[in-house]
Amino acid sequence: MIDKTVASPAEAVADIFDGSTVMIGGFGEAGSPIELIHALIDRGATGLTVVNNNTGSGEVGLAALIKAGRVAKMICSYPRTANSRVFPELYRSGRVDLELVPQGTLAERIRAGGAGVPAFYTPSSVGTPLAHGKETREFDGREYVMERGLTADFSLVKAKAADPHGNLLFNKTARNFSPLMAMAGKVVAVQADAVVAIGGIDPECVVTPGIFVTRVVEVADPAQESDLVASGVSYP
């Protein structure tokens, strides 16, 4: 019997090691797997390279992981966000590196990595500082820049529903990067609002097929980042 469910967020992230690359789903607070991130903070792994569109807000979730000094490098498209104070401070003092990637290129790099494609050409960023030092090539009279696929040792994502095989459904715009990161992670830990029985998700509607998922933990009433930030919570 295949059953990927585990009992706790701590168990889901128990093998994340120092220096690993971790993809974290979410666009702003939508789809941010806060309970898994907090479990990662508790675990103590450090020197991480983290892939996320942003850098978190307030002092919870991703921002708390950065504040705790666990992140050596961020790969993201938009590190400035309202209530984003932790990353700018550490970045200006040289304590965290930044690889800035156009948002669509970031998504495609993750998709490519998960799909076994080591590199691809895109028109995005041609003629800008973000293309400096990258290989370019002309196709049909237009210039393109080569970008590398991205993979990760671990991906942490939040789903609305999962079954024990790891088939996933997402909630509205919380889907964003999560299905891609589920493809690109060697170990993929999912926190789901609900874990349903096998057969509980219509096969026609599955967004992420279970083959991409390693572990599933039910977090029935997940915290919302904006609620935590509004009430001044600082994790841990």
Place this chain on the structure above:
Amino acid sequence: MAERAALDIPDGSYVNLGIGIPELVAAHVPEGREFIYHTENGLLGMGPSPGPGRGEPELINAGKKRVTALPGASYFHHADSFAMIRGGHLDLCVLGALQVAETGDLANWSTGAPDAIPAVGGAMDLVAGVRTIFVITQHVTRDGTPKLVTACTYPLTSPGVVSRIFTDLAVVDVTADGFQLTELAPDVSYEYVAERTGAPLIPMDSSVSKARSRS
């Protein structure tokens, strides 16, 4: 500006709106037209704000503000969203700008200041893939410096992509000959606008030019 820009969007267009003033375009859809709004974080068929204190934290736009989904809407992941953008499936995009050059070069993501935190988001993908790029911006900066210039001094988002600019003073097309004035705001003269434009401005009656549009 947003209201004026909305007038130039054809009926039935798939439209992406940038963060800030461009978001206001959605409030000014002309009578009898229907636009379908795309937000790059993963929603086609975006509807208006649900109102203060309402809505859901996981139904947001690219500016991370809460929005609604209209009947007929769809959700998708980022690779699909940017396939729509890069693959040329969107008709039009309305963006903000720090500077626009007379060649259509756009700078809207970084001032290049040494202490700035660089942030690009989806702007470079949008200008690379969307057929028609409109810009909404104040004509000059807060200290009076022109934003329409001969060449951008800020880092580029992309060279040669802007078709039409809607400012508080005028509507300006980017043509092969440079900036072409196509409309003045009420009580504004050509001379007043030209003085505040950092590149030659072709007057309205001097030629009939067409805005750039890439196929």
